[in-house]
Amino acid sequence: MRAEASTGIAKAADGMFLLAKLDLDSLLDAKLPKEVKERLKSLPRGSQAYNYAYQGIMKRVEHQGPKSVKFAKSVLSWVTCVKRPLFISELQHALAIEIGESKFDEEYLPQVHDLITVCAGLITLDENSNTIRLFHYTAQEYFEQTQIEWFPDAENDITQTCITYLSFDVFETGVSSTDTAFEMRMQSNQLYDYAAHHWGHHARKPEVLDPLVLDFLKSETKVEASIQALFVVKESKKPGYSQDFPKNTSGLHLAAYFGIEKAVAALLNSNHPDLKDSYDRTPLSWAAENGHEAVVQLLLNEGGRLQGERSIKPDTTFLGCYERT
Numbered sequence: 001m002r003a004e005a006s007t008g009i010a011k012a013a014d015g016m017f018l019l020a021k022l023d024l025d026s027l028l029d030a031k032l033p034k035e036v037k038e039r040l041k042s043l044p045r046g047s048q049a050y051n052y053a054y055q056g057i058m059k060r061v062e063h064q065g066p067k068s069v070k071f072a073k074s075v076l077s078w079v080t081c082v083k084r085p086l087f088i089s090e091l092q093h094a095l096a097i098e099i100g101e102s103k104f105d106e107e108y109l110p111q112v113h114d115l116i117t118v119c120a121g122l123i124t125l126d127e128n129s130n131t132i133r134l135f136h137y138t139a140q141e142y143f144e145q146t147q148i149e150w151f152p153d154a155e156n157d158i159t160q161t162c163i164t165y166l167s168f169d170v171f172e173t174g175v176s177s178t179d180t181a182f183e184m185r186m187q188s189n190q191l192y193d194y195a196a197h198h199w200g201h202h203a204r205k206p207e208v209l210d211p212l213v214l215d216f217l218k219s220e221t222k223v224e225a226s227i228q229a230l231f232v233v234k235e236s237k238k239p240g241y242s243q244d245f246p247k248n249t250s251g252l253h254l255a256a257y258f259g260i261e262k263a264v265a266a267l268l269n270s271n272h273p274d275l276k277d278s279y280d281r282t283p284l285s286w287a288a289e290n291g292h293e294a295v296v297q298l299l300l301n302e303g304g305r306l307q308g309e310r311s312i313k314p315d316t317t318f319l320g321c322y323e324r325t
Contacts, residue, residue, distance in 0.1 A: 001204075003216060016178060016183065025057070025120075025121060030050055031179060038155075038277070048129075050138045051142055051145075051146075053103070054122075054138075054139060054142045054143075057120050057122060061118075061119065061120050061122075062116070062119050063147055066085075068118050068270065069214060071095075071110075071114075072118040072120075073150060073151050074095060074151075074157070075095065075118065075119055075123065076119060076122060076123070076134075076143065076150070077147075077154035077157065077158070078094055078095070078146065078154075079091070079132055079133060080134065080140065080143040080147065080151075081147070081154045081158060081202070082158075082194070082198070083197075083201055084194070084198075085129070085131040085132070085133055086123060086131060087130055087131055087190070088112055088130055088131065088132055089190040090158055090190050090191050090193075090194055091107070091115065091132050091211060092109050092110055092115075092190075093165070093189075093190045093191040094158075094161055094167075094191055094194075095108075095110050095115075096110065097106035097164050097165060097191075099160045099164050099212075100164060101164060102167075102169045103168055103169055103170065104165075104166060104168060104189070109133065111219045112125065121135065121140055122134060122135060135282060136298065142322055144216060153200050155205035155206055156202075156206040156210065159199060159201045159202040159205075159206065159213065160210055160212055161191075161193070161196035162191070162198070162199035162202065163196075163199055163203075163210070163213055163216050164212065165191050165192065165195045165210045166192070166195050166196065166199065166216055166222060166225075166226050167215065167219070168189075170189070171221070171222045171224075171225045171226075172219075172221055172222065173221065174220075174221035174222075174224050174225050174226045175224050175243075175247075176225075176228065176242060177243075178242065179234070179239070181242075182228065182232065182242035183234075186234070188228065192229055193229060195226075196226045196227075196229035196230045197229075197230055199258075200254070200255075200257065200258025200259070200260055201256065201258065203260050203263070204258065204259060204260055204261075209260070209262040209263055209266070213263055214263060214266055214267075216251070217251030217252075217254060217255055217267060218251055218267075219251075220250070220251075223250065223251050224247065224249060226254070227246065227249050227253075227254060228242065228245050231244075231245035231246065232244060232245050239288045246277040246278055246279045246281065247277065247278040248276075248277050248278045249277045249278075250271060250277075250283075251263075251267055251271075251277050251313065252264065252267045252268070252271045252273075252283045253275065253277055253281075253282075253283050255267060255283075256283035256284070256286045256287040256292070256295050256299065257283075257286040257287070257290060258290075258292075259290060259291075259292030259294070259295050260295075261292075261294045261295050261298060264283070264287075264295050264298055264299070265298060268298075268299075269324055271304045273299045274303065282299075283299060284296065284299040284300070284303070287299060295320075
């Protein structure tokens with residue numbers, strides 16, 4: 001049936017090579033001539049052809065066993081929703097995390113081959129950059145548009161994973177005191193860089209604040225350790241570079257930096273809004289610099305309330321940065 005299949009795919013693809021490949025892949029698990037003919041008749045055409053093709057691939061993914069389906073969707077949700085491409089080791093660590101655990105267990109690390117095969121060809125390893133990505137930009141567009149359908153809890157799941165990682169007992173000691181210790185920490189904990197830089201961007205999306213987030217933000221040592229990873233410029237390599245970051249920071253500073261309104265509101269119950277770090281900056285200035293309007297207003301309101309009660313003037317440092325934003 002090779003000639004019949006070639007003709008049918010060529011007509012449906014209408015010159016789009018990627019679509020022809022997707023159509024061909026959709027035929028590979030057909031066992032009978034009748035199945036091949038029926039699929040050839042139903043091949044997608046027109047502007048929605050890619051969407052139909054990717055939907056067909058996802059249906060094949062869902063025909064695997066329940067554990068494989070869950071694993072595949074976890075892989076795809078990470079690759080789709082991350083704020084930057086993940087190195088393969090970062091993705092392996094992300095998928096190995098057991099939510100709420102206090103340490104990392106290497107026996108949960110998945111094999112690269114399994115990551116790729118379970119996703120039915122939708123992801124690929126870029127050997128030049130050693131990163132994992134969706135195999136084509138149209139796949140990225142498709143999953144961004146259909147995220148609610150395929151993995152509606154992705155942002156919350158990624159938040160929980162990042163926070164679990166940042167909360168491991170190994171970070172209870174706080175910041176790394178030397179460049180060597182800092183480099184060893186980052187090398188030994190492959191997901192730490194991504195988690196420190198991006199957990200808050202994911203945490204803003206869910207409607208309900210996860211309790212794990214507040215538990216993390218209330219740990220002074222773990223917060224400062226993550227802030228070190230967030231602000232240190234590793235490329236500088238000047239002596240003592242690992243100590244060039246704001247110290248005496250609080251969970252309120254960090255929540256304001258990422259603009260997590262619910263966390264800021266909860267932490268204001270036990271923290272003064274004008275807390276200052278070693279750079280003499282308050283949570284308000286962190287929120288203002290990053291353009292988080294709702295958090296800025298929340299902190300100003302709380303400062304105004306305290307001003308009325310105790311005659312304390314709220315700090316307005318860096319509001320000019322916010323206004324320019």
